Amino acid sequence: MSRLSMLSTGIKENTKLGRTRRALRRFYAQRYLQLFAILGFVYMVIFSYLPMFGIQIAFKSFKPAMGFFGMFTAPLAPENGFYHFNTFFRDPNFSTVMRNTLLLSLLKLTLSFPVPILFALVINEMRGSFCKRIVQTVSYLPHFISWVIVYGLIFNFFNTSNGVINSLLQMAGMEKIEFLTGREYYYTLAVVSDIWKEMGWWSIIFLAAISGIDQTQYESARVDGASRMRCIRSITLPNISGTIIIVLILSIGSLMAGGMGGSNFDQSYLMGNTVNYTRSVTLPYYIYEMGLTKFRFSYATAIGLFQSLISLFLVFTSNFVSQKLTGHSFF
Amino acid sequence: MASSKSHIRRGTEDRLISLVVGVVMLLVFVATIYPFWYSILLSFNEGTDALRGGIYFWPRKFTMDNYAAVFGIEYVPTAFVVSVSRTLLGTVVAVAFTGLFAFACSHKRLMFRRFYITAMIIIMYFSGGLIPQYMLYKELKLMNTFWVYIIPNLFASFNAIIMMNFFREIPESLEESARLDGANDLRVFFQIILPISKPLFATMALYSGVWHWNAWTDSAFFVTDKNLKTLSNVMITLINQSESAAQTVFGQINQREITYTAMTLRPAAMVICVVPIVIVYPFLQKYFVKGLLIGSLKD
Numbered sequence: 001m002s003r004l005s006m007l008s009t010g011i012k013e014n015t016k017l018g019r020t021r022r023a024l025r026r027f028y029a030q031r032y033l034q035l036f037a038i039l040g041f042v043y044m045v046i047f048s049y050l051p052m053f054g055i056q057i058a059f060k061s062f063k064p065a066m067g068f069f070g071m072f073t074a075p076l077a078p079e080n081g082f083y084h085f086n087t088f089f090r091d092p093n094f095s096t097v098m099r100n101t102l103l104l105s106l107l108k109l110t111l112s113f114p115v116p117i118l119f120a121l122v123i124n125e126m127r128g129s130f131c132k133r134i135v136q137t138v139s140y141l142p143h144f145i146s147w148v149i150v151y152g153l154i155f156n157f158f159n160t161s162n163g164v165i166n167s168l169l170q171m172a173g174m175e176k177i178e179f180l181t182g183r184e185y186y187y188t189l190a191v192v193s194d195i196w197k198e199m200g201w202w203s204i205i206f207l208a209a210i211s212g213i214d215q216t217q218y219e220s221a222r223v224d225g226a227s228r229m230r231c232i233r234s235i236t237l238p239n240i241s242g243t244i245i246i247v248l249i250l251s252i253g254s255l256m257a258g259g260m261g262g263s264n265f266d267q268s269y270l271m272g273n274t275v276n277y278t279r280s281v282t283l284p285y286y287i288y289e290m291g292l293t294k295f296r297f298s299y300a301t302a303i304g305l306f307q308s309l310i311s312l313f314l315v316f317t318s319n320f321v322s323q324k325l326t327g328h329s330f331f
Numbered sequence: 332m333a334s335s336k337s338h339i340r341r342g343t344e345d346r347l348i349s350l351v352v353g354v355v356m357l358l359v360f361v362a363t364i365y366p367f368w369y370s371i372l373l374s375f376n377e378g379t380d381a382l383r384g385g386i387y388f389w390p391r392k393f394t395m396d397n398y399a400a401v402f403g404i405e406y407v408p409t410a411f412v413v414s415v416s417r418t419l420l421g422t423v424v425a426v427a428f429t430g431l432f433a434f435a436c437s438h439k440r441l442m443f444r445r446f447y448i449t450a451m452i453i454i455m456y457f458s459g460g461l462i463p464q465y466m467l468y469k470e471l472k473l474m475n476t477f478w479v480y481i482i483p484n485l486f487a488s489f490n491a492i493i494m495m496n497f498f499r500e501i502p503e504s505l506e507e508s509a510r511l512d513g514a515n516d517l518r519v520f521f522q523i524i525l526p527i528s529k530p531l532f533a534t535m536a537l538y539s540g541v542w543h544w545n546a547w548t549d550s551a552f553f554v555t556d557k558n559l560k561t562l563s564n565v566m567i568t569l570i571n572q573s574e575s576a577a578q579t580v581f582g583q584i585n586q587r588e589i590t591y592t593a594m595t596l597r598p599a600a601m602v603i604c605v606v607p608i609v610i611v612y613p614f615l616q617k618y619f620v621k622g623l624l625i626g627s628l629k630d
Contacts, residue, residue: 051459
């Protein structure tokens with residue numbers, strides 16, 4: 001065999017066998033990096049992807065005793081697998097759960113969402129930088145405190161035996177009010193505490209957007225005699241509209257969970273009780289209640305899937321609408 | 332004439348806005364700080380004295396006993412130990428695990444890089460939900476063990492993205508020269524990347540630490556053993572403790588003829604839960620604005 005033909009077979013080898021060999025060599029050279037990446041990937045498969053496939057029990061007659069892999073082998077539920085979904089729609093609690101979830105989420109969207117924007121505008125209008133820093137720093141402290149503690153603070157203020165508000169009412173000669181068990185107070189408590197906890201935190205993102213605005217715009221507006229209100233309306237707001245839209249889409253996507261703070265479950269669990277149940281129960285809490293206290297696993301998963309589908313629908317719709325109306329979109 | 336008129340108008344509007352701004356800021360300040368201050372002053376006040384009411388700005392009968400008493404309540408000392416250990420261990424392993432994954436994926440030369448990153452992004456938006464998670468932990472025998480606090484929280488996509496963005500900024504020449512000297516990727520990570528990424532790891536550790544310290548749902552869902560509950564979880568029962576029930580629970584620690592009341596023990600326990608966060612708060616603050624912006628706008 002001549003050297004030339006040897007060379008040509010070598011080239012041929014290079015195209016097939018050689019390529020795999022080179023890939024293997026490359027893989028071996030970065031074996032440590034691959035190890036870290038594969039470890040992370042295996043972890044995701046076990047702790048995220050396997051449970052994702054477990055969602056199929058929403059369409060099956062699954063019993064906790066069947067074990068983890070029983071989720072994949074359990075028999076199909078009646079009514080073509082839609083038994084648990086239909087059970088939920090027939091559930092006497094269905095309208096209560098849906099009403100609370102939707103009303104609370106809409107209240108949080110219409111109040112918890114614009115308040116941080118207004119707060120950011122107010123902070124921006126503040127002149128003294130020392131006071132500005134103090135108030136700002138203080139305002140996002142509640143974000144880092146757990147809902148358990150926030151509930152404790154609420155309890156200190158609103159309980160009937162020695163809460164601040166009821167003590168003051170009593171001093172004024174008025175009747176005590178059962179804030180924590182009274183059905184009619186739950187929505188107010190939930191929305192106000194949500195704003196209290198997250199207002200400062202979400203204002204950061206809007207403040208960052210405001211600080212990115214070109215200052216010459218304000219200067220030329222002021223030369224033209226524009227007032228402070230006019231500057232806010234015609235310069236600040238239009239400049240941060242992109243950020244506002246993105247945060248709006250994000251919060252509409254997490255509407256079922258309770259908006260940006262995602263507080264529906266924590267609030268239902270902590271501030272809910274047997275007396276105000278008809279107002280405090282929300283979808284995330286109902287999933288927990290059906291699943292982990294009543295052990296109706298397939299049923300709870302079906303409700304969870306129902307909730308995820310609504311959220312997905314909301315994200316895509318709000319994204320689509322905002323793209324059509326304003327040109328800003330998230331995807 | 333006209334111009335001076337508009338000048339005056341702008342002056343009054345200006346002052347009005349400044350007034351509104353000042354009032355709003357003061358209100359926000361008081362509304363945020365006072366609930367915490369009220370808890371602090373109650374926690375330093377004697378229990379039965381507090382029941383008489385009228386304490387709003389300063390402790391009336393100062394005492395430190397409430398804090399000692401909180402640690403006398405059943406399950407609080409164990410819960411404190413559980414919370415501290417899960418925070419320390421959970422933070423270290425989570426930052427290391429997520430950090431190594433992020434380090435690997437920050438290299439363009441990594442094979443299957445897009446695949447790994449896509450896998451990571453998908454799990455940010457989709458999850459199996461509560462029940463499949465519960466079944467998994469049961470299968471893995473994590474139920475009712477300390478490890479249910481640690482292992483399921485090893486990896487966080489959000490933190491991985493922040494870390495990847497940071498590692499990508501490190502000049503490649505730095506790594507390249509070390510590799511020419513014969514160092515492998517493992518050594519590069521520990522001897523070059525780790526030392527210059529200290530602020531990043533500190534930030535991630537703070538995020539993760541605060542999260543672990545506050546976490547209470549995992550303890551409520553997956554742990555029934557009362558000796559393994561976290562402090563946040565034990566707090567729930569403590570907060571809901573009524574005054575009469577408190578007398579029977581706290582009765583056993585009435586040793587020096589001091590009567591403890593739920594009204595002052597509750598805030599003392601709450602203060603203990605909040606103090607670690609307030610301590611790390613200045614450090615948290617230094618970096619989190621940047622982190623929040625990267626996380627929300629770049630992905």
